Every structure is written in structure tokens, then in C-alpha cells.
Amino acid sequence: MNTLIFRTVAPFLTALMALFSIFVLLRGHNEPGGGFIGGLIAVSALAIFGIANGIAAVRRALWFHPMAISAFGLFIACLAGLLSAAFGVPFMTGLWITPTVLGVEIPLSSVMLFDTGVYLVVVGAITSIALALEAGDDV
Amino acid sequence: MTADTMGLTFLAFCLPFLGALAAPALTRLLGHHAAWPLALVPLAVFLHFLGFNAEIARGEIVTGGYAWVPSYNVSFSWLIDGLSLAFLLLISGIGALIVLYAGGYLKGHPHQGRFFSFILMFMGSMLGVVASDSFLMLFVFWEMTSITSFLLIGFDHAREASRRAALQALIVTGGGGLFLLAGLLLLWDVTGVTQFSLLMSFGPELRASPFYLAILFLVLGGAFTKSAQFPFHFWLPNAMEAPTPVSAYLHSATMVKAGVYLLMRLNPVMGETPAWETVLPAVGGLTLLVGAVLAIRQTDLKLMLAYTTVASLGLLVMLTGFGSEHAIAAAALYLVAHSLFKGALFMVAGLIDHETGTRDITKLGGLRRAMPVTFLAALLAALSMGGLPPFFGFLAKEEVYAALSGGSLRQIAFTAAAIIGNGLMFAVAFAVALKPFLGAPVQTPKHAHEGPALLWIGPMLLAVKGLVIGLFSAVTHALLTSPLASAISGAPQTVTISALPHLSLAFGLSLLTVAFGLGVFLMLDRAREAANRLVEDIGWGPDRGFDQAMTGLVRAAAAISRLLQPGRMEIYMTATFAVIALALLVPPVVYGEWPRLPVWPAGMPFHELAVMLLAALGIGAVLTAGNRLTAIVALGIQGLCVALLFLLFGAPDLAFTQFMIETLSVVILALVMTRLKLTPRDHRPLREKIPDAVIAIACGVGFALYLLRVTQGRFDTALTDFFNLYSKTIAHGANVVNVIIVDFRGTDTLGEIAVVMVTGLAILSIIRIRKGRAGA
Structure with missing residues (x-):
């Protein structure tokens, strides 16, 4: 697997897949996609990167510990739910705003924040499992 | 208010x-x-x-x-x-x-x-x-x-x-x-x-409720453990x-x-029944005797007092359940008296310990010169505990005898118990208050001298209070004991007893108690030996029973853990899948709910058939794979075919997820395999593989039957309709699946992602533990 071609292509593939995963996450509300699927794509991307360049490279690329990413995801998912408390509506009620940026209406919602949380939880948790398994007995 | x-x-x-x-x-x-x-x-x-x-x-x-x-x-x-x-x-x-x-x-x-x-x-x-x-x-x-x-x-x-x-x-x-x-x-x-x-x-x-006895039993379970009644003493x-x-x-x-309080609180509504008036006095009386006899046995000041506390609590429970106006008044008086003199005596015991370095009564003596204030406090408290006039303890004891004495067998039995218990407590009271102070000075671990004011102020005040409220009994009754007795009995009641000795049966019994107590006090060493012999003859006590129960509990827990957690992966997997197979197959057998044989759909397009065939071939590839790694990859064929089917039948979200899951499971399974250090091939003999195969087939068949049966049932579309109808209008999302996940059932998802994260943490720590063991 550790061929020169694979090692050369892997970073580009990973970047592309990571971008795609964010695309899938964002389109999720209206088209097939969403946080869970997006997260899985991102994990696959990182797995490819890891197989090609080793886990140290993945850890460096992620900057944060994957478990911390997962915890942050859970945190913002909770936050998205709790936002509704500030508006006096029941927990997890979806809140929407549509600001106009450069003449384009952008719908933003607490639901999207929540979905991002799901994405991060999935990315962090599964990546940390995969990295720990891949690390072997030396780390 | x-x-x-x-x-x-x-x-x-x-x-x-x-x-x-x-x-x-x-x-x-x-x-x-x-x-x-x-x-x-x-x-x-x-x-x-x-x-x-x-x-x-x-x-x-x-x-x-x-x-x-x-x-x-x-x-x-x-x-x-x-x-x-x-x-x-x-x-x-x-x-x-x-x-x-x-x-x-x-x-x-x-x-x-x-x-x-x-x-x-x-x-x-x-x-x-x-x-x-x-x-x-x-x-x-x-x-x-x-x-x-x-x-x-x-x-x-x-x-x-x-x-x-x-x-x-x-x-x-x-x-x-x-x-x-x-x-x-x-x-x-x-x-x-x-x-x-x-x-x-x-x-x-x-009282008329069929649950009365159950309530009584449960409440007594709380009260008797808290108030250290026999056998929880x-x-x-x-x-x-x-x-x-x-x-x-x-x-x-x-x-x-607190236990006594609870019984007193419930006395107006639960008292005056045969059960109440049998169990409470019986347990209380027994506790009184057991506590008093065990108190005599001790030589440690604190332990002597502790066992008399057990005895006093027994007396209080006995009086609360005795069921007469005098008994309630006696309980009220004794409650107050006991708190004052026992608190004081405990503090005295601590004071002696603090200043001399020992609490053993046989190693103390002649402290009256070194610690005169302590001696005075001890003496005042002991006089109240012994029930001598004009101390408050005397009032309490007089009322106790007035309540208990009478001609019936029950009254005679309880009077006798009270006399023995009180007599022994009298002996202990003076043993604590006199023995360390009188006689020739004894060498103690620390040089004895009077403690600082912080230490003697408490016992002194309590002991003096026991005298003062006894002297001014009319005020005490009006302000404290009469309302207390009224609340316990649930009806207005006045306590009248005063500190003046007056000739009555109760006073006679008081004298008898003092005489008995004095006798025991003078022969304390012999009484202690006798009590020791008695306890040694019995041998087993609830304290040892507690240890035995705890050891038994630990052993039982260990045995159950060994049974359920043998630490062998094969057993866990076998048990898990066997249970799944049973859960799937037992209900249809028991209730006869078998699915109908599905009808082969007419006009099935070729590509659908091809995908299904491919899935079946994938299974064949898994079974015939030469080594484990090939088998894992081959498993992916089947999974991808299922994903394709989802795609063909209009569930792109599901198909999408299935693709990703398949890919990742192959990666992760392969990684796990390398860590498990298994041989590349399964070398077990056929007869060991057969049970696994049976369980695997049972699971597969079970799931197939289950899915067939579910899809053949009537399908309630209320939820589907709701989600389809409102997904766009309420939740502003066209992708119904996603809207369900993040909005309609968002709280479920929150729980699920929490589980995902915790699982990740758990796996991470398991891997780290193994690593630590390997390193060590």
C-alpha cells in the first residue's frame, strides 16, 4: 500500500474528501447528507492520510487531540440545544435567522450548529479509535 | 407565620x-x-x-x-x-x-x-x-x-x-x-x-389499612437502625x-x-395498636437490658457510655410504645434528661482522655485534685443519670416507674426490665464519674491537669442545666416537657412531676433501683467478669455477623463476576450472539407468529437481481476466504451490495451512510485484527467451529424472519405522514431523514452522539490499559 503514487496522491485526496465532507454536512438539511455522513467521510479521509503517511502526520494535521474534537462537538451540540433557553422556548427548539451577506440570503440555524456538533463528535471519536488501533504497541 | x-x-x-x-x-x-x-x-x-x-x-x-x-x-x-x-x-x-x-x-x-x-x-x-x-x-x-x-x-x-x-x-x-x-x-x-x-x-x-403492618415494619426498619435498637445496636x-x-x-x-423522634412523631397516627404496643416495648426492653449488661462489661469510658446510650434508647423506644399517658410523659422527660447528662459525661470522658492520655477506667484514679472542675461536672451529670433528686434525671425515672408499675404481668415484666437496666446504668454512671477521680493518684501516660475553659465549659453547662431544670420543674414542664408530651401523644397533656421526693410506689421502685445500682457499683469488677463470661458463652454477636455478611457479599459478588466476566472474548461473543438468536427465534416459536412465505416479485429488473446475487456471492467469498484478512475484505462486498440496494430503492441517505460504514469497518476491523495477534487462519478443528456456525446461522435466519414478519404487518403511516408534511413547513428542511435526526428527534441524537463519544473514550482507555500492561 505504501507506494510512492499513493503517498503522493493521499494528501490531495484527503483534502478533497475533507472539503466534500463539509459540503455534505452543509447541504444535509435539504439534500442527502448531514453531520453523521459528513463525519464518516472525514474519518475515511483521515484514514487514507494515516495509511499513507503514518499516524504522526495525522495527529500533526489535526492539531487537537481527536477526543478533544469529539468533546467540543458534544459541547456545541448541547449549546445548540440550550440556545433555545435564552428565547424562552423548550430545549432543542430550532432557531433560525437569515442574514443577508453581499446580497445573498444565508439561512443560519441552531439546527445547523447541532449538526456540526454531530459531525465533530463522529470525526473525533472514530478517528481517535482508528489512530489508537493503528498506533500499535509502540505508542 | x-x-x-x-x-x-x-x-x-x-x-x-x-x-x-x-x-x-x-x-x-x-x-x-x-x-x-x-x-x-x-x-x-x-x-x-x-x-x-x-x-x-x-x-x-x-x-x-x-x-x-x-x-x-x-x-x-x-x-x-x-x-x-x-x-x-x-x-x-x-x-x-x-x-x-x-x-x-x-x-x-x-x-x-x-x-x-x-x-x-x-x-x-x-x-x-x-x-x-x-x-x-x-x-x-x-x-x-x-x-x-x-x-x-x-x-x-x-x-x-x-x-x-x-x-x-x-x-x-x-x-x-x-x-x-x-x-x-x-x-x-x-x-x-x-x-x-x-x-x-x-x-x-x-390503623385500619391493610398496609398498616407493612408500613410499621418499614418505618421501624428505619427507626431501629438509626436508634441502634437490638439487634442493630x-x-x-x-x-x-x-x-x-x-x-x-x-x-x-x-x-x-432521630429514630426515637420518628416513632414519637408517628405515635399519634400509628400508635395504640396491638402491633405497636407489642413490638416497640419488646424491642426497646430487650435493647435496654442488652445495652446495660454490655456497658458493665467495658473498661473504656467511652464504650461504657456508648452501651448505656444503647440502653437509654431502648428505654425511650419502650416508653414510646407502651401506650399510656405516663409513659409518654416519662419518654419526654427522659429524652431531655438523657441528652443533657449523656452529652456532659461523654465530654468529661473526652476531657479525661485528652488530659491524661487514657480512657481505661482501670488505669485512672485520684484525678480529683488535678481536675476539680471536670470532677464537679462529672458528678453533677452522674447524679442526674443515676436519677437522684433533685436532678432532672430523677423526675424522668419517677415518671418511668409511675408509667410502668402495675399489677398485670406485662407491667411487672417491664418494671423489672427497667429496674435492672436503670440499676446497671446507675452503676456505670458513678463508675465513670467517681472511679477516675477518687482513690490514690495513678500514673497516666500524660501528666494530668485541668483542661482549658473551651473543654470544660460544655460539660459543666449541660450538667448544671440538668440540675436547674430539675429544680424549677414547673417552668420546665410548662415550656418544654408538656408541649413535648402533648405532641407525642397527639392530645393536650400536662406533666406535673416535681423534684420533691414523695411517697409512692414509683419512689419505692426508685429506691430499689438505687440500692441495686449501688450494689453493682461496689462489686463492679465482679459484675464485669460475670458479664464478660456471659458474652463469651454466647460467642457470636451481630458485630461479627456484620463482618460475615460483608465478606459473604464480597464473595458472592466475586463469584458472580467470575461467572459473567471470565475475561475471554470468545465467551462474551458466544453469549451475546446466542442471546440475540434466542431473542429472535423464541417469540415466533412460542406465539406461532411466523411470517408468510414471500411471493417472488414479478418483473424484477435484471440489475436488482444481479446486485442480490453479488451479495450472496460475497457471503460465499467470506466463507471460503483463505485467511482472516481476505474474509474481512470479502465481508465488504456484501455490505456494499446492501448499500446499492438502498440506493436503488430510494434511500440515498441510508446508502451513503452504509458505504461509509462499510469502508470504515473494513479499515477498523483490519486494524483490530493486527492488534489481536491472531493467526492468519482459523486452525480450529471442525467440531469446535460447528457451534459457532449454528449460532451464526440462527442469528441470520432469525433476523431474516423478523424483517419479513415486520414488513408483512400493517404499517402505521401516521409518523411518516407527519414528518413528510411538516418537515419543510416547521423545520425548514427538505431532507426528511436529516430533519428527523437533527430537529424532530434532536434530543435522541444528542444522547446518541454522547454515547459515540463515551464509546470512543472507553475504547481509547482499553487500548491504553493493554499498552500499559504490555509495557510493564
Whole structure:
């Protein structure tokens, strides 16, 4: 697997897949996609990167510990739910705003924040499992 | 109750906890002098409740509180009547003295601040117990006293005996608390009220209820464990491992009386039944005798007092259940008297220990010159405990005999028990108060001298109080004991007994008791030997029983763990999948719910058929794969075919997810395989593979049948319709699946991602543990 071609292509593939995963996450509300699927794509991307360049490279690329990413995801998912408390509506009620940026209406919602949380939880948790398994007995 | 007093009363309940919060910092600042400002906390509480005295003496009842969980009818509410008030005053009054005493006793101890904090927390809990109107509040505070008592008994946590005693007390009293909770819930169920103030009118219904005996049993389970009744008495002497201020406060004057309090509180509604008037006096009387005999046996001052406390609690329970006006009055008097003299004597015992370095009565003597103030306090307290006029203890004992004496067999039996118990306690009282002080001076581990004021102020005040309230008995009765007795019996009642000896049967029995006690006191060594022989002949006691029960529990838990957690992956997997197969196959067999044979769809397009064929081939590839890695990859074929089917049948989301899951499971399974260090091939003989194959096939068949049956049932489309209809309009999303996940059922998803994260953490730590073992 550790061929020169694979090692050369892997970073580009990973970047592309990571971008795609964010695309899938964002389109999720209206088209097939969403946080869970997006997260899985991102994990696959990182797995490819890891197989090609080793886990140290993945850890460096992620900057944060994957478990911390997962915890942050859970945190913002909770936050998205709790936002509704500030508006006096029941927990997890979806809140929407549509600001106009450069003449384009952008719908933003607490639901999207929540979905991002799901994405991060999935990315962090599964990546940390995969990295720990891949690390072997030396780390 | 006006809003002002209500707020102040609430503050009074919170004050000890606030004090507990401030105690460590204050002690760091002032050292042991922090006792003075901290004693102001219980003093303030004492003075606040003293203000209710006039109202309560008129026979009124003060209630108040705030709604807590209105939907469950739970409130933070208090009920202050004669019974509560007497307890509140005892707890806060003695509490102030105990704080001062602890200031001297633990002077220089590195954790004195923590100690103050614990004892104030305990005080707050105990105040809550005796003033609670709502059942739930009573239970919460009840368990809080158990927990704070655990902390206090185990204060000297470096010693194993302390830890054991603390745990034992927690298990016994905390376990009893669970009985109490069940009893209170049953009370709620039977009467429909959750407050004692409302419960009072439900007496007839309660006594007639078929659940009466169950309630009684459960409530007694709570009360008897807390108040150390036989056979649960063993934890109390062990609790003497605690520092002496704790013994004086929790294990004589306050916490152990919580059980008695509960019985007194329930006496108006649950008393006067044959069960009540049999069980309570019988258990109480037995406890009285057992406690008194075991007290004689001891040579340690604190243990002697601890066992007499057991005996006194027995006497109180006996009187509460005896069922006459005199008995109630006697219980009220004895309750107050006991708290005063026993608290004082415990503090004296601690004082002697603190100044001489020993508590063994056979190694003490001639301290009267070295410690005259202590001697005086001890003597005054012992006179009250021995029941000599004009001390308050005398009044209590006279009333006890007036209540018990009579011609019937029951009365004679209980009178005899009371005479023996009181006589033995008389002997112990004077053994504690005289033996260390009289006779020739004995060499002690420390050079004996009088303790500082912080130490003797408490016992002295309590002992003097026992004399004063006995002398001015008319005032005491009007303000304290009459309302107390009225609250216990549930009807207005006046206590009249005075300190003047008057000729009566009761006085005669008192004299008999004193004579008997004096006899035992003079022959204490022989009596001790006799008691020792008796206990040794019996051999087994509940204390050993407790250890045996705990060891048994640990062994049983270990056996069950070994059975369920053998630590072998194959067994876990086999068990898991066997259970799944059974869960899938047993219901159709039992209920005959087999699916109909599916009809082959007509006009099936070729590509669908091809995908299905490919999936089947994938299975074949798994089975015939040469090594494990190939098998894992081959498993992916089947999974991808399923994903394709999802795609063909209009579930792109599902297909998408399935693709990703398949890819990742192959990656992760392959990684796991490398870590498991398995051989590349499965080399087991065929007969070991067959059971696995059977379970695998059973699972597969089970799932297939299950899915067939489910899809053949009538499908309720209400939810589907709802989601399709409202996904866009309510949740602004066209992708129904995603809208369900993140919006309609968002809280479920929140739980699920939490599980994902925790699973990740768990796997990570398992891998790290294995790594650590490999490294070591």
C-alpha cells in the first residue's frame, strides 16, 4: 500500500474528501447528507492520510487531540440545544435567522450548529479509535 | 407565620450549612479560636427557635415553607410543635457547646477546619430531620445525617478501625433509611398526603389499612437502625472511633435519637395498636437490658457510655410504645434528661482522655485534685443519670416507674426490665464519674491537669442545666416537657412531676433501683467478669455477623463476576450472539407468529437481481476466504451490495451512510485484527467451529424472519405522514431523514452522539490499559 503514487496522491485526496465532507454536512438539511455522513467521510479521509503517511502526520494535521474534537462537538451540540433557553422556548427548539451577506440570503440555524456538533463528535471519536488501533504497541 | 419569620426560619435552617462553608477558611485564619465565632451559628439558631417557645407552650403549631416540586406535591416545609421544638433546642443548644468543645479538643489538629465543617453540616441535617413537615424532606435530611455521620466517624481516616466503623454505621443507618423511604412512600400511597401536619388526621384510616403492618415494619426498619435498637445496636459502640465531640453530639444527644423522634412523631397516627404496643416495648426492653449488661462489661469510658446510650434508647423506644399517658410523659422527660447528662459525661470522658492520655477506667484514679472542675461536672451529670433528686434525671425515672408499675404481668415484666437496666446504668454512671477521680493518684501516660475553659465549659453547662431544670420543674414542664408530651401523644397533656421526693410506689421502685445500682457499683469488677463470661458463652454477636455478611457479599459478588466476566472474548461473543438468536427465534416459536412465505416479485429488473446475487456471492467469498484478512475484505462486498440496494430503492441517505460504514469497518476491523495477534487462519478443528456456525446461522435466519414478519404487518403511516408534511413547513428542511435526526428527534441524537463519544473514550482507555500492561 505504501507506494510512492499513493503517498503522493493521499494528501490531495484527503483534502478533497475533507472539503466534500463539509459540503455534505452543509447541504444535509435539504439534500442527502448531514453531520453523521459528513463525519464518516472525514474519518475515511483521515484514514487514507494515516495509511499513507503514518499516524504522526495525522495527529500533526489535526492539531487537537481527536477526543478533544469529539468533546467540543458534544459541547456545541448541547449549546445548540440550550440556545433555545435564552428565547424562552423548550430545549432543542430550532432557531433560525437569515442574514443577508453581499446580497445573498444565508439561512443560519441552531439546527445547523447541532449538526456540526454531530459531525465533530463522529470525526473525533472514530478517528481517535482508528489512530489508537493503528498506533500499535509502540505508542 | 408572617413572611418575615418564615424567611428567618428558612435562614435558620440554612445557617449551619453556611457556617460549614466558612469554617475551613475561618479556622485557617484564627486557629482553634475559630470555635468562638462558629459557636455563634448554633447559638443564633437556638435563639431563633427559642422565640417560638411561647407560641408552642400555648399549644399552637407553627408551619411554613416553600413549594419545591409542586407537580409532585413536594415542598420544603417545616412543622414546629412541642416535639420538634424540644429537639431543635437540644440540637442547636448542645451544638453550640460541642463546637466550643471541639475547638479545645482538636486544638492544633491539621484538619480542624474540616471537622467544624462536618459537624455544622451534620447539625443542619439534624435540624432538618426534626423540623421536616414533608416526607421527602425528612428522608433527604435523614440520609444526610447518615452521610455526615460517616464523615465524622471516619474523621481519623488513617486508622482502619475508624474506616470500618464509619462504613458500618453508614451501611446500617443508610440501609435503614431506605426502609424508611419505602415506608414513607407507602404512607403517601395509603393516605394521599405527603406532610406530617396533614397526616395527623388520618390515624383511623391508617390503623385500619391493610398496609398498616407493612408500613410499621418499614418505618421501624428505619427507626431501629438509626436508634441502634437490638439487634442493630452494634454500630453505635463501634462509632466511638470518632473524636469525642462526635460521640457526645451525634451518638448520644442527637442523631441516634432521630429514630426515637420518628416513632414519637408517628405515635399519634400509628400508635395504640396491638402491633405497636407489642413490638416497640419488646424491642426497646430487650435493647435496654442488652445495652446495660454490655456497658458493665467495658473498661473504656467511652464504650461504657456508648452501651448505656444503647440502653437509654431502648428505654425511650419502650416508653414510646407502651401506650399510656405516663409513659409518654416519662419518654419526654427522659429524652431531655438523657441528652443533657449523656452529652456532659461523654465530654468529661473526652476531657479525661485528652488530659491524661487514657480512657481505661482501670488505669485512672485520684484525678480529683488535678481536675476539680471536670470532677464537679462529672458528678453533677452522674447524679442526674443515676436519677437522684433533685436532678432532672430523677423526675424522668419517677415518671418511668409511675408509667410502668402495675399489677398485670406485662407491667411487672417491664418494671423489672427497667429496674435492672436503670440499676446497671446507675452503676456505670458513678463508675465513670467517681472511679477516675477518687482513690490514690495513678500514673497516666500524660501528666494530668485541668483542661482549658473551651473543654470544660460544655460539660459543666449541660450538667448544671440538668440540675436547674430539675429544680424549677414547673417552668420546665410548662415550656418544654408538656408541649413535648402533648405532641407525642397527639392530645393536650400536662406533666406535673416535681423534684420533691414523695411517697409512692414509683419512689419505692426508685429506691430499689438505687440500692441495686449501688450494689453493682461496689462489686463492679465482679459484675464485669460475670458479664464478660456471659458474652463469651454466647460467642457470636451481630458485630461479627456484620463482618460475615460483608465478606459473604464480597464473595458472592466475586463469584458472580467470575461467572459473567471470565475475561475471554470468545465467551462474551458466544453469549451475546446466542442471546440475540434466542431473542429472535423464541417469540415466533412460542406465539406461532411466523411470517408468510414471500411471493417472488414479478418483473424484477435484471440489475436488482444481479446486485442480490453479488451479495450472496460475497457471503460465499467470506466463507471460503483463505485467511482472516481476505474474509474481512470479502465481508465488504456484501455490505456494499446492501448499500446499492438502498440506493436503488430510494434511500440515498441510508446508502451513503452504509458505504461509509462499510469502508470504515473494513479499515477498523483490519486494524483490530493486527492488534489481536491472531493467526492468519482459523486452525480450529471442525467440531469446535460447528457451534459457532449454528449460532451464526440462527442469528441470520432469525433476523431474516423478523424483517419479513415486520414488513408483512400493517404499517402505521401516521409518523411518516407527519414528518413528510411538516418537515419543510416547521423545520425548514427538505431532507426528511436529516430533519428527523437533527430537529424532530434532536434530543435522541444528542444522547446518541454522547454515547459515540463515551464509546470512543472507553475504547481509547482499553487500548491504553493493554499498552500499559504490555509495557510493564
